[in-house]
Amino acid sequence: MAPFFDESRIDSDEALAALDSRQTLRGLATAGAQVREAVDLSAEGSIERVGGGERPRSVLVASLGGSAVVCDVLELLAEPGSPVPVSVRRNLPLPGWVGPLDLVIAVSLSGRAPGPLALAAEAARRGASLLTVGAVDSPLADVAAQARGVHIGVGRGRSTSRTALWSLLAPVLLGAGRLGIVDVDDRVLAETADRLDEIAESCRPSSESFVNPAKVLAADLAEGVPVVLGDGPLNGVAAARATSMLARTARVPATSGELPDDAAQVVACFDGPFTAAYSGGSAGSSGGGRGDDDDIFTDPFLDGPAAPRLSLLMLRDVLPDRMTREADEARSLAETVASAARDVGVRVSEVTAQPGHPLTRLAGQIATTDFAATYLALGLGLDPAVSPHVADLRGRAG
Template structure:
């Protein structure tokens, strides 16, 4: 596995050359995206969605936009009885009807799945909210159904770096309907958390103090797993798995405590950590005499990215389990990176962790010689499937 080249992530000229579409700059606008989204939502005729809670909410989103449904679901679970489900494409579940709300999200407004779901939801008479480009088929479908379409700002060309342009209007609408408990101050606090993370992880902050660069350097030579210490951080872990694959081109699994503790810890007995799969509790010892030209490259170690919620005043079973997993990982020779959320409203805590994993994946890509925004194989796949 490659080592992260510090000069590639610290030198401004190298960053500009290796990050061809300014991914880092786009990520740094997250707080501004959120504030702009609040403005757009305030100007939208949300009263058309009614004044009562819907029976259920279905979020139609594909690819990187699926994070919208994940965030809404985890916030709604703790504050209301309205179930939130997600779909990427038709068929629309049979239960969806006039008492339900369908939210369709697509940056371009042309994603086939969300567009098809919005069309079917309109036919069934469900309330319809969409977020995406103003001049798009999705906006047209929503307006024809007398739903609410909320546009996005200019310069948004990737859903991976425009999460908060898509998510913020959805959160405002859900708050207005009483599905989530999100006062104005909570939304502003989240935007400040995004600004803080952008400052901490800015490109001009050198590798020895930048938390995202440090984490990327630790994870670079590993096969990584992301682990959230509860449902809220589980959303960040799922996001980490997605962006490590899509941005850094690293296949990464993820899990959520307590359910996935055993399957994560079981990997510590495998070929990437303890004794090369010998079932021993002793950490793997690399052969210092190995010749990478004669013996081949060294086998990568397992990496564990632990995304932890803000610590409670008193220890909890969840925090104790997370501590135990981290200790076991360390003893097994697994490289461990911990990112701990700051004390704040749940949305702000989650916002900071989502921003962190985005920065980690981006620096990991750049530092190992990968352009984070350009994938030849993804482009080839689109060419092969165009028109099908």
């Protein structure tokens, strides 16, 4: 049985204020401002000194938890044309090849995350160049100072990495851009900040459910078990971020994939127990794509509650000005998957990127799904920032 999603909660200022104890919606709405502030803080922190101003032999980036997407975005943007390899590491050991010719980027909002902190310390011991991003007065900042690296602080009021993503990501991209590893500069970041402001405006709490894209998406996602599928590498990163936000913020289990590689494993689920096609091996199944849950004569009190259904969220990129064969094949595959989903009663939602630089397009996709996950939590009556089980886990681990 699907959880109860109350749309009146997400349209009520009083309900939102009562549930959103740490102002998660407000934090997400500051994304554009975070980018602009990060550019200023990067200049103050002498971002031009990254790597000694010289291109490194390789780049290794470390971030985890709510900051994990920083690694994914840098890897995505570097892949098409970076003159040096970019790799990702979440924790020790630091690869043996890292040495004085390499750059290690470590990101942690608090500056105390064990994995990035340990990797930065080991990189410093080996004489590698360091770029760290996090709290100013923190162990991570101390490591960078001792190694004569560059540390970029984050703005005040950044309480969680889930809502401070752009305070962490912008300096990393700006530093990588200065080294020619990614095609990102102040102009691209300004464009991205504007896009984030546009999403924040359209997804603002005062916008009614029927016109607010994030609220509409939240209501759709509440009706099933979400599968988030990106139509390529860019939206694959956005899909992974969306599943993380759905789990951590809305407490909804979700899985993600990227076309074309994950098409088969997603479509295989359309035969399973969370769609109308599932017969459970019963001899009486009609095999026509309708399951018992669609039977108008089913009595939920006698027959039990209906099983939850899959819902498919397709994250789509804008069509290129000139359609290549690869782009046309990707578009066709996405349409085929969506059509197959609808045939077995899977609710299909789509979020399509608006034109712009790859970072700007990605920012719009991430912002929309971040807001949707938060509205989903609030519509379910949950505080998006406070999980008793996570607090208990931390207490036991500590």
